[in-house]
Amino acid sequence: MKRILIVEDDATLRESLAAVLEAEGYQVSLAGDGAEGLAKGRDGKFDLIALDLVMPSLGGMEVCRKLREAGVQTPIIMLTGRKKQEVDKVFGLELGADDYMIKPFGTAEFVARVHALLRRGRPRPPRIEEFSFADVRLDFRKKTASKADRVVHLTAKEFGLLGLLIAHEGEVVTRETILNEVWEYENFPTTRTIDTFMHNLRRKIEDDPANPAHLITVPWSGYKFQK
Numbered sequence: 001m002k003r004i005l006i007v008e009d010d011a012t013l014r015e016s017l018a019a020v021l022e023a024e025g026y027q028v029s030l031a032g033d034g035a036e037g038l039a040k041g042r043d044g045k046f047d048l049i050a051l052d053l054v055m056p057s058l059g060g061m062e063v064c065r066k067l068r069e070a071g072v073q074t075p076i077i078m079l080t081g082r083k084k085q086e087v088d089k090v091f092g093l094e095l096g097a098d099d100y101m102i103k104p105f106g107t108a109e110f111v112a113r114v115h116a117l118l119r120r121g122r123p124r125p126p127r128i129e130e131f132s133f134a135d136v137r138l139d140f141r142k143k144t145a146s147k148a149d150r151v152v153h154l155t156a157k158e159f160g161l162l163g164l165l166i167a168h169e170g171e172v173v174t175r176e177t178i179l180n181e182v183w184e185y186e187n188f189p190t191t192r193t194i195d196t197f198m199h200n201l202r203r204k205i206e207d208d209p210a211n212p213a214h215l216i217t218v219p220w221s222g223y224k225f226q227k
Helices: 011-023 036-042 061-069 084-091 106-118 156-167 175-184 192-205
Strands: 002-009 028-031 048-052 076-080 098-101 128-133 137-140 144-147 213-216 224-226
Touching: 002 011, 002 036, 002 175, 011 028, 011 106, 028 036, 036 048, 036 061, 048 061, 048 106, 076 106, 098 106, 144 192, 156 175, 156 192, 156 224, 175 192, 175 224, 192 213
Parallel strands: 002 028, 002 048, 048 076, 076 098
Antiparallel strands: 128 137, 137 144, 213 224
16 A cells, blocks of 8 residues: 655544545544654655755755655655745745646646656666766756756756757757656646757757757747757
């Protein structure tokens, strides 16, 4: 039986999520604040953690960071009432979470996200730990990047996209493959999402984003990386 930890200071939401997960056959443990959630999460015996972003005393960001620093690789879904634009900025700091949901959300969507993350199993070690090209330096283990010795902030999805293309250097990777490998949801976003992420990624690492030298578009097919 899969074990899930819910760390949420809103008692009503906490109990509601627990009830729907238990109805799906999961074993659920609860924590009402960040300190309790951190203590329970560190034992590493959970298959997934649902973690509230904003809590008194110890927030979800700090809990997530401390869990990853302690070597806990359990998939984490962050729950937040912040606007999407604000959350994207937060996740640009590379907290180590695997997904996030904006409150209010439906329990059916929550269960679908849980199913999707659990299907992945425990995260595999990255295929590439460090990689350099031109004046760009990447550390996929530490999730850090720099260009011309200046720090570049990449989001989790940007790291995933870049890592996938580098792992298939010189090969064409289709948009559908990117969605399957990087997003891994049942209900995929549109392939236009990939184009938007690629546009932003080029702005961060290409010398001339309008004429990219490394992240190449292959018309009607997808993208490829060339060093």
